[in-house]
Amino acid sequence: MSLRMALLGLLTASGPASGYDLTKRFESSVNHAWHAGHSQIYPELAKMAADGLVTVGEEGPRGRKTYTVTEEGSRRLHDWLVTKEHFRPVRDEGALRAFLLPMLEPEESVPLLRREAGVYAARLAELEALEASKPRERETRFGRYALDLGIRQMRMMRDWAEETADRIEHAARG
Amino acid sequence: MSLRMALLGLLTASGPASGYDLTKRFESSVNHAWHAGHSQIYPELAKMAADGLVTVGEEGPRGRKTYTVTEEGSRRLHDWLVTKEHFRPVRDEGALRAFLLPMLEPEESVPLLRREAGVYAARLAELEALEASKPRERETRFGRYALDLGIRQMRMMRDWAEETADRIEHAARG
DNA sequence: AAGTTCATGTAAGCAGTTACATGATTTC
DNA sequence: GAAATCATGTAACTGCTTACATGAACTT
Numbered sequence: 148m149s150l151r152m153a154l155l156g157l158l159t160a161s162g163p164a165s166g167y168d169l170t171k172r173f174e175s176s177v178n179h180a181w182h183a184g185h186s187q188i189y190p191e192l193a194k195m196a197a198d199g200l201v202t203v204g205e206e207g208p209r210g211r212k213t214y215t216v217t218e219e220g221s222r223r224l225h226d227w228l229v230t231k232e233h234f235r236p237v238r239d240e241g242a243l244r245a246f247l248l249p250m251l252e253p254e255e256s257v258p259l260l261r262r263e264a265g266v267y268a269a270r271l272a273e274l275e276a277l278e279a280s281k282p283r284e285r286e287t288r289f290g291r292y293a294l295d296l297g298i299r300q301m302r303m304m305r306d307w308a309e310e311t312a313d314r315i316e317h318a319a320r321g
Numbered sequence: 322m323s324l325r326m327a328l329l330g331l332l333t334a335s336g337p338a339s340g341y342d343l344t345k346r347f348e349s350s351v352n353h354a355w356h357a358g359h360s361q362i363y364p365e366l367a368k369m370a371a372d373g374l375v376t377v378g379e380e381g382p383r384g385r386k387t388y389t390v391t392e393e394g395s396r397r398l399h400d401w402l403v404t405k406e407h408f409r410p411v412r413d414e415g416a417l418r419a420f421l422l423p424m425l426e427p428e429e430s431v432p433l434l435r436r437e438a439g440v441y442a443a444r445l446a447e448l449e450a451l452e453a454s455k456p457r458e459r460e461t462r463f464g465r466y467a468l469d470l471g472i473r474q475m476r477m478m479r480d481w482a483e484e485t486a487d488r489i490e491h492a493a494r495g
Numbered sequence: 496a497a498g499t500t501c502a503t504g505t506a507a508g509c510a511g512t513t514a515c516a517t518g519a520t521t522t523c
Numbered sequence: 524g525a526a527a528t529c530a531t532g533t534a535a536c537t538g539c540t541t542a543c544a545t546g547a548a549c550t551t
Contacts, residue, residue, distance in 0.1 A: 149414050149453035150538085151535065156421040167502050180417045182410030208549045220505060227419055229429055234412060236356030238511090240409055241375050242474075243354045247330040247402055250406060255403055262405060273510050292485050293420035300416075303477045311466050324510080340528050363509060363532060382517045385532050410539095501548070512537075520529070 148227070150191055153181050153230070154214055155200065163204065163215040166192050169197040180293050195220070248311075257312050264308035271301035273280040322401070327355050329374065329390055329398040337378065342365050354467050357394040369394070400458055402442075415478070427493040431486045438482035445475035 157172050164172065170185040171191070173196060180321035183191075192214055195201045200220035216224075248256055274297050328481035331346050332338060338346065343366070344359040355367075366388055369375045380385035390398075423431055448471050 149412070149417055152421065153417055159424060165502075166504090170502095177417065177420055179411060179430055181412055181414070183537095184540080185502090186504080186541080189502095193504095207502095210504095211502060214377070217445065224421070226420065228393050228425055228460070229384045229433060233384075233418070236511090237353060238323070238355055240355070240407060242467055242470055243323055243327055243351065244402065244407070245470045246351055246354045247326065247398070248465050248466050250330065250333060251402055259403060259405070263340060269484070281384070290420050292422050293416055296416055296419045296481050303473050307470050307473055311469070314466075340529075340532090358512080359530090360532080363530095367532095381530095384532095396499080404515095458550060464548095497551085499548100500547100500551075503545085503547105505544080507540100508542105509540075510538080512533085512535100516533080517531085518529100519531105519537105520527100521536085522527075523525085 148231050151154055151195060151200070151315075152224055152227050153177050153183070154188070154191065154195065155220050158201065158214060158216045159221065160222065164215050165207075165211050165213055166210070169214075175288055177259065178294075179240050179297055245307075245311075253315050257316050257319075260308045260312035260315070263306050264312065267305035267308060271298065271305060274298045274301060323355055324357050324361065325369060325374070326398055326401050327351050328365065328369065329394050332375065332388060332390045333395065333398065337387050339381075339385050339387055341385070343388075350464055351467075353471055354463075361476070411435060419481075419485075427489050430488050431442070431493075433484045434486035434492070436481050438486065441475050441479035441482060445472065446470045448475060 151182055153173070154169060157169055157177065161172060166185065166189045170183075170188050173183055173188070186265060192201065196214070199217055200223060201214045201216055204215060248260075251259070262311050278294055278298065327347070328343060331343055331351065335346060340359065344362050345355055347362070366375065369390070370377050373391055374390045374397060375390055378389060380386055390416045422434075425433070448468060452468055452472065
């Protein structure tokens, strides 16, 4: 369902597009929130057309097909967004690793956490640069709140990794 | 791979157990980090036995089978934990909804965010209670860092939802 | 003419969900 | 004797990954 909604969202925000276009739009925007590659996008668009959520336009050069959101598609996206029930099982590999972390010796876990903190810090810097650089265009506005969320996530993870390393180090010495 | 590692982790931490036991242990602990039900656990244990990561003991009452981690299993878990390369595609429905949020009118998105902030706040309270109540036992120590991470996550999400609601409200009025 | 980018797909396989199915043992 | 809990599984389906496959249209 999420993939569908992401595609409907992109088609609504930036207008009709081909599977190829959508694959690229995915990469440069919603990819930070939900990943999908072309091998998943093409069949999904076909199913969405069959379900009446999008229509397929004329075939352009190189067999290009253009998809447009239907009213039904708009309605479905809207309904999905305003539905509060989004209980989905957690599956967070980072959290799982955190869970299993006490199985390592401090000599192993501390450097590991420091390295991870570095990765999060780097990712954070990227997102902050993105936030600072982009002008206030339609496209920017579109992913604005998600970018803020991403920044908060990276900051939180960096701090957690750093402080957990400190805690383990302190406990090992104390 | 994650499911395997979670199972190896539980078997290492709390000793040999049956699929049934592991299903319950999952629910009460690692479930907050990685969800799995019995229909996924039973076949996975069978495959792990075939791969030599666990051994199956004598059948007990009611056909109960007890699994024990092998040396190979321990090694694999350890290797997985210390490997830095854990690039996996993001698939976060909450972030996707955040991304698509500007598609709603403030009249819809603001109450939605307030409600979500409430859900996160409630979940945060639960986790904080868990942290405060549990004595310093082996089991507690095991998931300690993960619990801290969970608390930080809920706090971050609550704040993001609340502050984004404020931002949208302010922008709509200003 | 060769290389790159545009553009679409399929196939095999792994991971996860939901529902179905069965029966033994303990507890009331 | 009935109900709850213990205990194990399978089957059909959806979602996702990795790799394969093809060819048209630009660009150098």
